[in-house]
Amino acid sequence: MSTVESHADAGSGQVPRPEPLPDFPGFTTLDSEVTVDRLPVTGQLPEWLSGTLIRNGPAKFEVGDYRLTHWFNGLAMLHAFSFNNGQVAYANKYLGSTAYDLAVNKGQLYGKQFGMDPCRALFGRHFSEFSPNDTDNVNVNIARVAGQYLALAEQTVQVEFDPHTLAAKGTFAWDTAIPGEASSPHPHFDFGSRSLISYVTTMGEQNAYQVFHVPDGTRDQRLLATVPTDEPSYIHSFANTENYVVLVEFPVVFDTELFADKENSFLDCARWAPERGARFRVVDKRAGRLVRTFESEAFFAFHHINAAEIGNDILVDIAATHTPYESVLGLPPTEDQFDLERYGYALRRYRLPISGGSDTVGFESLADTGIEMPRINYRGYSTRDYRYAYGLGHSPTGMRAMNQLAKVDIKSGTHKAWYEKGSFPGEPVFVPAPGATREDQGVVLSGVLNTRTGRSFMLVLDGESFGELGRAEVPHHIPNDFHGQFFHDLHR
Secondary structure, X not given: OEEEOOOOOOOOOOXXXXXXXXXXXXXXXXXXXXXXXXXXXXXXXXXXXOEEEEEEEEEEOEEOOEEOOOHHHOEEEEEEEEEEOOEEEEEEEEOOOHHHHHHHHHOOEOOOOOOOOOOHHHHHHOEOOOOOOOOOOOOOEEEEEOOEEEEEOOOOOOEEEOOOOOOEEEEOOOOEOOOOOEEOOOOEEEOOOOEEXXXXXXXXXXXXXXXXXXXXXXXXXXXXXXXXXXXXXXXXXXXXXXXXXXXEEOOEEEOHXXXXXXXXXXXXXXXXXXXXXXXXXXXXXXXXXXXXXXXXOOOEEEEEEEEEEEOOEEEEXXXXXXXXXXXXXXXXXXXXXXXXXXXXXXXXXXXXXXXXXXXXXXXXXXXXXXXXXXXXOHHHHOOOOXXXXXXXXXXXXXXXOOOEEEEEEOOOOEEEEEEOOOEEEOOOXXXXXXXXXXXXXXXXXXEEEEOOOOEEEEEEEEOOOOOXXXXXXXXXXXXXXXXXXXXXXXXX
C-alpha cells in the first residue's frame, strides 16, 4: 500500500439544478408486479444456496404528469429472490406507503424529497398539502428488527412489510424511539452485543448525532452517546468496530432552518464546505461518549467498507471520492453518474491512532481500482481484519458507467472482474457457504440489467474464482436499485 497525500478540490459550493431523469432503462418505471415460482435458470446454482435475498430501490419515476428529477426520489419497490435446490423464485411489489398511494391515486408528492427540483412552481403543484417533513417512501435498504422486516432510507421512519407477500404493514412502531430529522439506511449489527447500531441526527437549537443501539429481539432504541456538532453533515453510512462507532462528518453540511421546511429537499438544504475538511468522530461504546475527533482533507463518500481495531489503531476503509460534493450528488443520475475515474473514486484506508498521536490523518490507497456499493463477508469479517471487498466498477472499454462487478483483494491491491457487454449489475451481496473456512468461500449475488434484452437477471458468481455459476432470468427489467439483505432462514 502506498500513502497518498491529502488534497481537496475547493468546489464552487453551488449545486446545479438538474434536468429530469434521462431516458435510460435503469431509470424507466416498472409497471409489473409479479410472482414467479420458478425462474428459468442457465448454468448450475449451488444446492446449498438456500434463503431469500430481498432488495429495495426506486422503480417509479413519475408522479402524475411530473417526471422526477433524481434517482433517489423514485418510489420504492421490493424484489425478493428465493433460492432452494438450485432453483429461484421471484416476486416484486411496490412498497404500499402513503407516498406511493398519493403518487399513484392523486399525482401528489408526499414529504421531503431527496433530490432538488428545477421548477419550484411545478414541484409545488404536485406537493401534498398535508405532507410531513418526513416521507415514508423508504427506498434504500432492508433490515430485520425484532423479527420484523423493515424498509428504510435516510428518514427516521421505517415501513414494515410481510416478507412472504411483500405487502406493506404500515409504519414500524418502536416501543422507544429517539426523535430526530435524519438517520442512516445502513445500520450495523453488532455480533458481540447482539444489537443493532445506528444513529439519528437532531437539528435545532442543539445539533447532535444520537448514537443508539437496539438489543436483539426488542423495539427499543437505547441511547449510547450524544455527539454535539456545530452544523450537522449528510452522513449516509458509518463505521462500527468492536468497541467504537466512527461517524465521518463529510463537509456536506445542512442548513437547519431550510431543513425545517418540508418543501426543501435534502439537497436544497445542503452545501459543500471543503474548508471544514472531514472529521472522524470516535464514540466509545463502552464509555458511552465521544472520545476523539480526527481531521482530514475534504472528501465525500456514501459507503463505508469495513472497520477494525488493529493494535492501537482504528482502521476505517471507505469508498471515497475527492471530487466536490455537487459533482456526485447534484447532477441528474445517468449511466455515468458514478464514473469512478471522473469522480476519483478509490478505496481508502484511514488509520486513526486512538491511543495517541496526531489528530490529523491522511489515507492509504488499498487497490488498483475504485468501487461503489461495496460489500464484504459481513457475518464473518465485520469489525475484523479482512481481505476481500466486492463492489461495482466500470470496464476499461470506454464506457463510463458502473457496468462490471469487481472482487478486490485489499492485501495485494489487485482485483478480479465480471463484465458482459450491455449489462449493468447492481450491488453484489456475498453469501458464505455452510461451514466455510475461507473468507471468500461462498457466492456473490447481483441483479443485472441487460439492456440488449430489456430484462434483468439474477447473477450468481463463485466467491473465490469470481466466475459465473449461473443466472436466473426475470420476466421484466428491474430499474437501478440500491441495497438488499440475504436471509438464510427466510423461505418464501
